[in-house]
Amino acid sequence: MRVLFLGDIVGSPGRKALRLFLPGLLEEFRPHFVIGNAENAAGGYGLTEKIAEELFALGLDLLTSGNHIWKREFLPYLARSERVLRPANYPEGAPGRGATVLEKDGRKLAVINLEGRVFMRALQCPFRTAAALAEELRLETPCILVDFHAEATSEKIALSWYLDGRVSALIGTHTHVQTADARILPQGTAYLSDAGMCGLRDGVIGMDRKQALEMYLTQVPRRLEVPKKGTVKAEGVFLELEEESGRALRIETFRREES
Amino acid sequence: MRVLFLGDIVGSPGRKALRLFLPGLLEEFRPHFVIGNAENAAGGYGLTEKIAEELFALGLDLLTSGNHIWKREFLPYLARSERVLRPANYPEGAPGRGATVLEKDGRKLAVINLEGRVFMRALQCPFRTAAALAEELRLETPCILVDFHAEATSEKIALSWYLDGRVSALIGTHTHVQTADARILPQGTAYLSDAGMCGLRDGVIGMDRKQALEMYLTQVPRRLEVPKKGTVKAEGVFLELEEESGRALRIETFRREES
Amino acid sequence: MRVLFLGDIVGSPGRKALRLFLPGLLEEFRPHFVIGNAENAAGGYGLTEKIAEELFALGLDLLTSGNHIWKREFLPYLARSERVLRPANYPEGAPGRGATVLEKDGRKLAVINLEGRVFMRALQCPFRTAAALAEELRLETPCILVDFHAEATSEKIALSWYLDGRVSALIGTHTHVQTADARILPQGTAYLSDAGMCGLRDGVIGMDRKQALEMYLTQVPRRLEVPKKGTVKAEGVFLELEEESGRALRIETFRREES
Amino acid sequence: MRVLFLGDIVGSPGRKALRLFLPGLLEEFRPHFVIGNAENAAGGYGLTEKIAEELFALGLDLLTSGNHIWKREFLPYLARSERVLRPANYPEGAPGRGATVLEKDGRKLAVINLEGRVFMRALQCPFRTAAALAEELRLETPCILVDFHAEATSEKIALSWYLDGRVSALIGTHTHVQTADARILPQGTAYLSDAGMCGLRDGVIGMDRKQALEMYLTQVPRRLEVPKKGTVKAEGVFLELEEESGRALRIETFRREES
Ligand SMILES: [Fe+2]
Ligand SMILES: [Fe+2]
């Protein structure tokens, strides 16, 4: 089974990057499933129903997310959508779902979305949540992908060792910078600390760099905007899984950018 | 010289508390200067020009603030107002001023506003900023009041020892809970870890407690609102300073609440 | 039922404060149970078996703790002791216990120790943990005391509203500064944001103030020591509970210091 | 001018990695200067004089560092060494130096070490510190390398835009995971979010993975150890600078690991 995973899609440049590069990626990798992290897809903060539909129309099968998904007006859609995940380790009472099974042409891929706790919110244990969900989903399919939306490399790597052999792949998101550590762990789990992002190449993790600098220099908090113009890029990771066992056979990162 | 200092004024219940109790406090303590922290005066987050004027009309001479003062639409007023302070240890480029000298009937009181760094923003060193400002302001008056808007008791107490003998009083704000540690340090600086707040008594630091609980239980971030109804209280501290030396002669906390 | 609770006992000055003032406190309040937070009792960081025994010999029935209790060499004692609690909301696998029932002369007092998560570790939800334990302990006794070792006033107050009517008292610890907000909530739960500390009066939350200032001024991390000499104080809270219902009848803070 | 920069060297496996792979790297890249971040070189935490000398003997010209460098017993050496840097943006009073100029065969390379503030300590502004040091060092040489030891990608990228054209290269360290974003910015500054690490391949950022998992699962704090055995790797970045202008001509990451 072939899976394409896109790093955090940031604002309109992120969506533009998908329009530009996704067709070529689909042709090249011929994935059975396409997934992307959409926590920043709407103006850099959160998601909207309209933009979710736009992303599905571009060919994404499922959207994962993270700390930025909780905009009030999006919650009703999040609560009812079967194609948008939020991290599974939010406690009871948080709307939405954190895991699902995608099915297409007889192939089944389970996806778990998790959020880290180091430098982030006081969520349920992502280690235990992941293990319990993996065990449950395994009853349906051995092909299980985890999007671990987290800040600290230490937490990401620790979880990868914890899940090695229990899931097919653990892909990190949230830092918006693609890492160079793609590998397959001894028990067959593919790992990458961060998939990178789809969006503006010359901003600060996708946002206006002038505004980001103003914020860092004055420490006055401000909402950063996503510039409408500028070179865009699409980053992510391609996975190939052995369908019977769920073992990862191949993991490969990619980056496409405007010339 | 007598000074009345009011803890964080939170939303309309905070302003109501001042309308109810400030007249009595003025009568009882007969302060020469009245100061209050207004970082939460407008709906719990920040301040507006209209509400600043409302507070001045109630008898406040100066408003201090903290981490919540930086609402975009308030910045022009903050930049030009001589009666609203923001923490002095924001770096160059942040609008507004962090210290001033109040003058009334020949009496001069210098006020310095600072923000802590433990669990807060990466500001300039509050210790050095305070020492430099105190030295400069001392040329005008030995009566110097510091509002140290900070989270950690450790940082507040450490600064009080650092400034003992250099300022008349160091009063903490930000936690919205009045502490029971008012004292005068050996070199004459009055100290209190936190002045408390003016606002709703039965909320969560002035905000809606149902919403606060929802946030703690689900970890889903949300804007908390200030309830319109409910018992209000006014908390703060009264100081008496020796005018020639600037030494604190007396420090006394107060709380007034609706019966 | 009368209960005496002592705030964080810090190093040898903290133990000295108990030797000096506990006899008088016992005489004055005639408590049935005496409890103290001992997370800093050994040199300011953690606890040892020897010091635990010293505290029991002084008249304490139970020691609670917090984030500083986890010194490696103390874990075996923590694992087997029935009279030292660590926060109950550490996940499975952490040694020690987080709640217990004290029994003396036919009276039973349940005690729950919890740790906050705001600016602290990624523990289990203290709200749910407290509610579940309270329900369970209530089968044995309606008199339930909670030591909530936490930093943020917001989290402490939110938990007090959540537990109002389910426990007899929620007393905060960890900031080492006594707060002035003791009250009994509408459903009968006594509340205080922080009990204060037993230890050196003129340090920085019980530690050497010169070292603390060096750390704040240089940002170079260092272990702070507890000075051997200096004026000591004992702070805490006295509670009176209705035995049949567990409702709080009275809450009163105290401070005793060397003259 | 050719420069080889090695990511965080972690414990004895890190030193072993240098023994194994540095000779080959020197042969391949023929660098004029070799620099490595040694904040974790001694047992995973900090550095010692003995280990610093061992690293110099292996061919390193200069050691940079970060948050872990401040072990008490190392400070005297740090204070006098001309070949070990600590982040330059610690305030006055911190021992050691934060920038230097290396000179060899008539070539001069200035090196600045900085530490980030997002999720880290309350240091001086790294942006302003870097700009001031770059201006000063430029009087000696236009070839300036910055090791920005920081956690957040946002802060690292923002600083790279701020310094573009003012320094030859900004290389991030601290996360121990090499990133895939090496590039040369429009004004000639080479950039990489993180150089990666030299140390154990199958640990958790170089530390024992069993211990790391125990810590994440129980939240009980513990000192992590560096395993003595296991496959090692060396990661870093190679830079080529135009000597007259200081502009980066080439940036290339590398990884060498035991087969
Ligand atoms: Fe993101
Ligand atoms: Fe995120």
Ligand SMILES: [Fe+2]
């Ligand atoms: Fe406030």
Ligand SMILES: [Fe+2]
């Ligand atoms: Fe505040």
Ligand SMILES: [Fe+2]
């Ligand atoms: Fe403590």
Ligand SMILES: [Fe+2]
């Ligand atoms: Fe504590």
Ligand SMILES: [Fe+2]
């Ligand atoms: Fe490191």
Ligand SMILES: [Fe+2]
């Ligand atoms: Fe580091």
